[in-house]
Amino acid sequence: xxxxxxxxxxxxxxxxxxxxxxxxxxxxxxxxxxxxxxxxxxxxxxxxxxxxxxxxxxxxxxxxxxxxxxxxxxxxxxxxxxxxxxxxxxxxxxxxxxxxxxxxxxxxxxxxxxxxxxxxxxxxxxxxxxxxxxxxxxxxxxxxxxxxxxxxxxxxxxxxxxxxxxxxxxxxxxxxxxxxxxxxxxxxxxxxxxxxxxxxxxxxxxxxxxxxxxxxxxxxxxxxxxxxxxxxxxxxxxxxxxxxxxxxxxxxxxxxxxxxxxxxxxxxxxxxxxxxxxxxxxxxxxxxxxxxxxxxxxxxxxxxxxxxxxxxxxxxxxxxxxxxxxxxxxxxxxxxxxxxxxxxxxxxxxxxxxxxxxxxxxxxxxxxxxxxxxxxxxxxxxxxxxxxxxxxxxxxxxxxxxxxxxxxxxxxxxxxxxxxxxxxxxxxxxxxxxxxxxxxxxxxxxxxxxxxxxxxxxxxxxxxxxxxxxxxxxxxxxxxxxxxxxxxxxxxxxxxxxxxxxxxxxxxxxxxxxxxxxxxxxxxxxxxxxxxxxxxxxxxxxxxxxxxxxxxxxxxxxxxxxxxxxxxxxxxxxxxxxxxxxxxxxxxxxxxxxxxxxxxxxxxxxxxxxxxxxxxxxxxxxxxxxxxxxxxxxxxxxxxxxxxxxxxxxxxxxxxxxxxxxxxxxxxxxxxxxxxxxxxxxxxxxxxxxxxxxxxxxxxxxxxxxxxxxxxxxxxxxxxxxxxxxxxxxxxxxxxxxxxxxxxxxxxxxxxxxxxxxxx
Amino acid sequence: xxxxxxxxxxxxxxxxxxxxxxxxxxxxxxxxxxxxxxxxxxxxxxxxxxxxxxxxxxxxxxxxxxxxxxxxxxxxxxxxxxxxxxxxxxxxxxxxxxxxxxxxxxxxxxxxxxxxxxxxxxxxxxxxxxxxxxxxxxxxxxxxxxxxxxx
Numbered sequence: 001x002x003x004x005x006x007x008x009x010x011x012x013x014x015x016x017x018x019x020x021x022x023x024x025x026x027x028x029x030x031x032x033x034x035x036x037x038x039x040x041x042x043x044x045x046x047x048x049x050x051x052x053x054x055x056x057x058x059x060x061x062x063x064x065x066x067x068x069x070x071x072x073x074x075x076x077x078x079x080x081x082x083x084x085x086x087x088x089x090x091x092x093x094x095x096x097x098x099x100x101x102x103x104x105x106x107x108x109x110x111x112x113x114x115x116x117x118x119x120x121x122x123x124x125x126x127x128x129x130x131x132x133x134x135x136x137x138x139x140x141x142x143x144x145x146x147x148x149x150x151x152x153x154x155x156x157x158x159x160x161x162x163x164x165x166x167x168x169x170x171x172x173x174x175x176x177x178x179x180x181x182x183x184x185x186x187x188x189x190x191x192x193x194x195x196x197x198x199x200x201x202x203x204x205x206x207x208x209x210x211x212x213x214x215x216x217x218x219x220x221x222x223x224x225x226x227x228x229x230x231x232x233x234x235x236x237x238x239x240x241x242x243x244x245x246x247x248x249x250x251x252x253x254x255x256x257x258x259x260x261x262x263x264x265x266x267x268x269x270x271x272x273x274x275x276x277x278x279x280x281x282x283x284x285x286x287x288x289x290x291x292x293x294x295x296x297x298x299x300x301x302x303x304x305x306x307x308x309x310x311x312x313x314x315x316x317x318x319x320x321x322x323x324x325x326x327x328x329x330x331x332x333x334x335x336x337x338x339x340x341x342x343x344x345x346x347x348x349x350x351x352x353x354x355x356x357x358x359x360x361x362x363x364x365x366x367x368x369x370x371x372x373x374x375x376x377x378x379x380x381x382x383x384x385x386x387x388x389x390x391x392x393x394x395x396x397x398x399x400x401x402x403x404x405x406x407x408x409x410x411x412x413x414x415x416x417x418x419x420x421x422x423x424x425x426x427x428x429x430x431x432x433x434x435x436x437x438x439x440x441x442x443x444x445x446x447x448x449x450x451x452x453x454x455x456x457x458x459x460x461x462x463x464x465x466x467x468x469x470x471x472x473x474x475x476x477x478x479x480x481x482x483x484x485x486x487x488x489x490x491x492x493x494x495x496x497x498x499x500x501x502x503x504x505x506x507x508x509x510x511x512x513x514x515x516x517x518x519x520x521x522x523x524x525x526x527x528x529x530x531x532x533x534x535x536x537x538x539x540x541x542x543x544x545x546x547x548x549x550x551x552x553x554x555x556x557x558x559x560x561x562x563x564x565x566x567x568x569x570x571x572x573x574x575x576x577x578x579x580x581x582x583x584x585x586x587x588x589x590x591x592x593x594x595x596x597x598x599x600x601x602x603x604x605x606x607x608x609x610x611x612x613x614x615x616x617x618x619x620x621x622x623x624x625x626x627x628x629x630x631x632x633x634x635x636x637x638x639x640x641x642x643x644x645x646x647x648x649x650x651x652x653x654x655x656x657x658x659x660x661x662x663x664x665x666x667x668x669x670x671x672x673x674x675x676x677x678x679x680x681x682x683x684x685x686x687x688x689x690x691x692x693x694x695x696x697x698x699x700x701x702x703x704x705x706x707x708x709x710x711x712x713x714x715x716x717x718x719x720x721x722x723x724x725x726x727x728x729x730x731x732x733x734x735x736x737x738x739x740x741x742x743x744x745x746x747x748x749x750x751x752x753x754x755x756x757x758x759x760x
Numbered sequence: 761x762x763x764x765x766x767x768x769x770x771x772x773x774x775x776x777x778x779x780x781x782x783x784x785x786x787x788x789x790x791x792x793x794x795x796x797x798x799x800x801x802x803x804x805x806x807x808x809x810x811x812x813x814x815x816x817x818x819x820x821x822x823x824x825x826x827x828x829x830x831x832x833x834x835x836x837x838x839x840x841x842x843x844x845x846x847x848x849x850x851x852x853x854x855x856x857x858x859x860x861x862x863x864x865x866x867x868x869x870x871x872x873x874x875x876x877x878x879x880x881x882x883x884x885x886x887x888x889x890x891x892x893x894x895x896x897x898x899x900x901x902x903x904x905x906x907x908x909x910x911x
Binding site: 216224311381430664695 | 781793800804805807857858861866889892894895898902
């Protein structure tokens, strides 16, 4: 049912649109979706993301100032700064004249309006440029018309149009005429689809004046002065608050509840039960279904306390006496460990890539190495807990809040409340983190169902405990690697994945080292759990990188080769491979290794400093990192990380480095410290007192370098994270003499190994 | 229900809130000051940090009943035009990613630098250790605190 809807939306929107602003100014919207269809989709494999397309809006004041609407949700990845930079570059206006506004959900004028998979810049690059360039051309045409000359005699630069007689008009002076021209053009195109084919001329990258310059986050003034920017800050007249009591364990559903005490608490307006409408959708689904697996829908009803303030609602919720019954058997981490290991040793795999014959390679091997690497579940822990505002009335459904997938959320709400999609109005707020959690609109649906029931504007806010205990977690995953060595070479390589609730994205088996080893196979299997899981920053690669980079180093030890040399030799082989299914460029990955080796002075040893190098490709970006680790008594500490990145053209170096530094430290933090388990369906951590996130004292210095080239840009929200933990693991092995194959690293290092070997 | 009188961002104010209501929610609900953020509710993340008589405290754990006659400064009152030396450093370094925790980080840093204007890196790391940044912008937070200290 969902899938069909997606496709329909898609074709409906696949054409150019424009409209004139009431009260002056030009508003232009474009859809170049067909022009930038991705060759390979990235590891956010939800079909749903495809109906969040992309687009751009430009508004020009009579004075020549430009408002650029940034369509994609800002979750901390810097997109609200980067997209307008690209549009402004081709529109050719000074950056100081640009005002950036977050676009609301607009399925008519925007496409790919989502945040996920490090895709916005990569997929939007050409179209955002064309959006700016086409607007510039139309402004030139308007000026030429006024002057009564051919547009070829005019040029535009820095917000001004100049003709061959030396006359000048600024964009604001011709914007109204331009808006009329644009209307005529659009009408013509709507009547004749072939008219769309003409593409505007784009700048030569050497002429860029905004792209490539360090631009500060457009919201920085508001952030440092505490202005209301986030969903949790939004208020409207008459708004009430909702705190939701959800099942205390996965597998349980609500039977009944006693709200007598809760209703007596101060500020409480009502206590209600929701779920009826959700259950109606579930009835039509196959079980298990992706909406259940991702936690978007829950088979249990929920109890909701409505109060005058969220503090009162949260307090009263503690007084609800609810009876929960088993719907499906509860699960524990020890069960998962056993199940996943059994899967790895079994034979029920789906083969995702097969080169040569690994069995033959194993048969003829001089030596075989087999290892199992293990990772736990992880919650996302966005600092801003899940929250959403909903005001459901007879005429419309008004939604406000943080989401990575506004289009999907709106579609689901329309289905849930049986409303026309046109009646759903969704405003996107700046999100206090995303990391994948806000791809899933469970909390949007809750807010909508509550407001529908009480017919009042309401804000649902999760407490930290609600957030951590009822997440859509990174699933626990285990990998088994097996490699054969013959005559000093790696001849066979077998990766087996056993994961909770799903397998790696179809592109991942074609990443390095695919193409570098003659006999190579990737097999996947999964166990369907009742614990909700979903994408978590750099899905699957966030741990796979750790596993395979450490396994490489183990192989290098056996081969008595320098591990970096070994990687470079493998890349040499991959570079010669003409197989078109290989997803990465061996040369570009090598480029980042060379750069990080040079910048980190990798081959110079320092007493008490243990170095680990990891090189990784994912999300179309190449990243190599060198970690410098020391032992402070028995505590391993990452002091410094050198990073070399090839993401093509760097749109905003200041924002790009921020993403890279954050991804590195996030990767280190989660691989070293983060652990999340379950006992009888109950998560074992509920807040930051027991769940360990990396903090200031553990955070290393990060030094970032870019490979300079003119490739079209790729994204940076995720790619620096996977190699960070990998490089820590490699350095840690050098420090303590043993390789830790289970995350988090702290907690799985044998106690007697926690001493500095002082031998490097 | 007692009336609590206290000083908020330089102005005398009062509230008739529930005595147990934490300052965090009084600020947000009654004074419409949204800069102070809820993050964990148990004093572990620092997103709700404000100044109590110049010291950095976690407002999520501070019942309003304890504030009779006290002086509170929030991010909105740190400077008139967002030009406190720490705010300026934050902008110069371009610290925020999602930005949600940054008001708390700035309040911790500004109280710390007032007491220790010339800190070592270890002292900065210690002072900032209680504030979680989930985007892990720690590298830039440290840099901005150092920059603010220099100025």
